[in-house]
Each structure stands twice: as C-alpha cells, then as structure tokens.
Amino acid sequence: MNTPVAPPDLRLLSRPAGDGRAAAPVRILHLGLGNFFRAHQAWYTDRAPDADQWGIAAFTGRRPELADALVAQDGLYTLTTRSSDGDHVAVVSSLSTAHPGGDHDAWLDHWRLPDLAVVTLTVTEAGYTRRADGGLDLGRADVAADLAALRSDPAAPVHTAAGRLLAGLSARWQASGGPVAIVPCDNLSGNGEAVERVVRELAEQTGRPELVEVVDQGASFVTSMVDRITPATTDEDRATVAATTGLRDSAPVVTEPFSEWVLSGDFPAGRPRWETAGVRFVADVTPYEQRKLWLLNGAHSLLAYAGTIRGHRTVAEAVADPGCRAWLEEWWVEASRHMSLPADDLAAYRAALLERFANPRIRHALAQIAADGSQKVPVRILPILRKERARGVVPQGAARVLAAWLCHLRGLGAPVLDAAAAQVVPLADGPPPEALRRVLDFLDPDLASDRELVTAVLAHSETLAAV
CATH class of the missing domain: 3.40.50.720 (NAD(P)-binding Rossmann-like Domain)
Incomplete structure (x- = not known):
C-alpha cells in the first residue's frame, strides 16, 4: 500500500x-x-x-x-x-x-x-x-x-x-x-x-x-x-x-x-x-474476564510464540496460517469448556475474534504480544490446564502453548523481552527434558511432576523446534 x-x-x-x-x-x-x-x-x-x-x-x-x-x-x-x-x-x-x-x-x-x-x-x-x-x-x-x-x-x-x-x-x-x-x-x-x-x-x-x-x-x-x-x-x-x-x-x-x-x-x-x-x-466481572483472558489473551500467547516460530510477524499473518488456525480452535474448545457464559455468547465472541484477528489493516506485532510471558502464561493458560487435568485429560492446546513458550525461551521465534528474563531464560537452557522440567517448576512445581503433561509438552516442543 x-x-x-x-x-x-x-x-x-x-x-x-x-x-x-x-x-x-x-x-x-x-x-x-x-x-x-x-x-x-x-x-x-x-x-x-x-x-x-x-x-x-x-x-x-x-x-x-x-x-x-x-x-x-x-x-x-x-x-x-x-x-x-x-x-x-x-x-x-x-x-x-x-x-x-x-x-x-x-x-x-x-x-x-x-x-x-x-x-x-x-x-x-x-x-x-x-x-x-x-x-x-x-x-x-x-x-x-x-x-x-x-x-x-x-x-x-x-x-x-x-x-x-x-x-x-x-x-x-x-x-x-x-x-x-x-x-x-x-x-x-x-x-x-x-x-x-x-x-x-x-x-x-x-x-x-x-x-x-x-x-x-x-x-x-x-x-x-x-x-x-x-x-x-x-x-x-x-x-x-x-x-x-x-x-x-x-x-x-x-x-x-x-x-x-x-x-x-x-x-x-x-x-x-x-x-x-x-x-x-455488572455485579460480577469474572465471566467477562475469563472470556477475554482465555479466549483472546490466551490465543494471543499461542500465536505470539508458535506463530513467530513459523515465521509470522503479525496476528493477521498467523491466523491466516491453517496450522496456527487449527491450534487456535483446539485451544478455544478447551477453554470454552470451563466458562459460565452461554454457549451462544461464546460462539459469537469466538467468531468476532477471528474477524478481529484477521483484519489485515491492524498490524498487531506478535513480538509485542510475546513480551513478559512469565507473567502472562500463568494467568492465561494455567487455569485451563489445571481444570482439564482435573478431568483426567491432557489438554493438547494448553500443552502446545507451554511448548511454544519453552521454545521462545530457548531462542526460537520472537526475541525474549521479559521482566523475569534473567531468571527464566537460564531455566530453559540445556537438554530439552531437563529444561522443560525447570520451566514447568517455575510455573508450578506440580506441573513438573506431572509425567503425562511433561511428555505432551516435550512432544509439542520437538515438533515446533523442527519447523
């Protein structure tokens, strides 16, 4: 233009x-x-x-x-x-x-x-x-x-x-x-x-x-x-x-x-x-907070880490990628399962998000969104992860976001701009299995001891690193 x-x-x-x-x-x-x-x-x-x-x-x-x-x-x-x-x-x-x-x-x-x-x-x-x-x-x-x-x-x-x-x-x-x-x-x-x-x-x-x-x-x-x-x-x-x-x-x-x-x-x-x-x-903001935090912000974190690994620079570029789009839908299904708003409301919000994300004239930089993941990932991703694990399920969408963040800390995709970079980047160094357990322990020690989750996150991180 x-x-x-x-x-x-x-x-x-x-x-x-x-x-x-x-x-x-x-x-x-x-x-x-x-x-x-x-x-x-x-x-x-x-x-x-x-x-x-x-x-x-x-x-x-x-x-x-x-x-x-x-x-x-x-x-x-x-x-x-x-x-x-x-x-x-x-x-x-x-x-x-x-x-x-x-x-x-x-x-x-x-x-x-x-x-x-x-x-x-x-x-x-x-x-x-x-x-x-x-x-x-x-x-x-x-x-x-x-x-x-x-x-x-x-x-x-x-x-x-x-x-x-x-x-x-x-x-x-x-x-x-x-x-x-x-x-x-x-x-x-x-x-x-x-x-x-x-x-x-x-x-x-x-x-x-x-x-x-x-x-x-x-x-x-x-x-x-x-x-x-x-x-x-x-x-x-x-x-x-x-x-x-x-x-x-x-x-x-x-x-x-x-x-x-x-x-x-x-x-x-x-x-x-x-x-x-x-x-x-409203009397209670919580349902609206969760809708936005998990569906929009959680999706942003997924696209910021996984999307930049795949070479994308903006949200619009990433959501146009069929692979990223499929990962996005997978995450939304997991997150929507744990929200109290009506299903029609959530479906309309997700449709609106796709339209917003795909707007080619809003250049929302993924590198900007990727900043401060140490603060964002715990509130955007972990609540859904814990709820899914309580159901006995290993949520692949949530596991993929954690894998993408691990790859980000290991130097793939967007540059690391994090208030806790001096603490978290060294955790991600070294052989992937040990690095992953250290990063998960930083997020929540219970995650690091969850063998099924560790296996899933490690598999996603290997796939992403091979892109």
Missing part, C-alpha cells in the same frame, strides 16, 4: 478554537499514558455526554517523550479506527493535561484536587510487582526502594505502581480529600482486589498505621475487564493521518472497531456517564 503524501501546510492540533473543545477540569487521574489508554478509557470518556466535566490528567510510565508531544498539542490526538474496508479518524479531547511519570510533585498535586473522583491505570501484569501467589514481592529492588522512601516520608518520590498509588492516597488524605475509585485496566483477573492487596501490603510494611488507614478509608478498588486491540503506532500511520486530515499529530493512535469495557465496584465521588458510551456495569 502506498502511503499518502502529506500536504505541506499541516495544522497543529490545538484547542479550543481549533480541533477540540476546551479542556475539561481534571477529575480523572491516569497512570500509564500510552496507546491503549488513549484508544480505550480516554475514548470512552470523550464519548460520554458529560465529557466537558471530566478531564483527564495522565502520566507516562517513566519516559517523558509522549507527555511532551501531547502537551505541545494541548492534549489532543487523533484516533484512527481501522476496519478492513477503511479508516475513521477522530480527534479525542478528553485528555486535559499530560505529565512525564517522573514528575512526582505533579502526581501528588493532582491527588490533592478536591474534585478528583477516579484514578485509572494501565500497567502490565509485571507492573504490579507481585509474587506468584499475588502478594507484594518484597524481594524486588524497586519495591524495597519505595518502602524505604515511604517509611521516611510518604511524599518522597516512588516508582512502582503500588508505591505511587499509596503516596497519592496519603497526599489526598493529608489534604482532607474524599475517597476516590481506583480502577485498574489490564489483563489481570480480579484486578481490583489484586491492586488493593499490593497497595495494602506495602502500607503495612511501612510500619505507618496512618498509611494502612488511607487505603481502607480513602479508596474503593474497582474491578474491570478491558478489550481493544491497539498496535504500536508506526511512521506510516503518522504520515497517513497527516495526509488524510491535514493535521500534524505527533501522537496518533490506531485501533480496531471493536471495544469493550466491563466494570464492577463503587465510585464514591461519581464518574462520567460511561454507560451511554457503551460501558457495561
């Missing part, structure tokens, strides 16, 4: 007289300023009928470049919804201000705002600094550093997600601010409870009773399920936006037409009218 040529007189995105409404007062604070947040939470807020009352202040992880680019264009950016038959480009105006993640003073200042009501965050599973059992990993250097800082001064700069939330809650409490809703938006099952646990454990470890109190009294922790495929932005995407809109956007986002957000929990200080923009509020 030829990239359109941009006109020479591009207009810079600006407000309020330009391409967006006036910036709304900040009532939402976000950690994890990136493409997914801007295609999802910010987009839903922009579409709410009361959007002019709900501005967002967003902070990057640590790198300042994206915040600088968005500040230069008044927080505005274009969102290109890319379907198989064309693009729809819109300017999103819900981001009122952006900050680099290292600006701790600004972070605390926003927590002190009297009208702050909602704090959302998009971090990876690894970003919660949890142990395998879900507790706070006190052995990590960054957690230990935050703990020392908070013991000395709750307003001291911190860096982990748990530390930043605790510091913010403390600053708000000291400013006599009311409780807020904390809403994690990620692929972690039961994410509201998971975040509450690590924040509370961090508070307890400081030895400051007042910090435990601010967790108990200063926030509700909302559980959410989020779903929208949002690939990394390319130079071609930037050039296409410029050519088709005449706008100079340094931070455009490209996404798919499908989007879903399901929430469960209390919002003590209110929230935007997200339900009119398509957000669903």
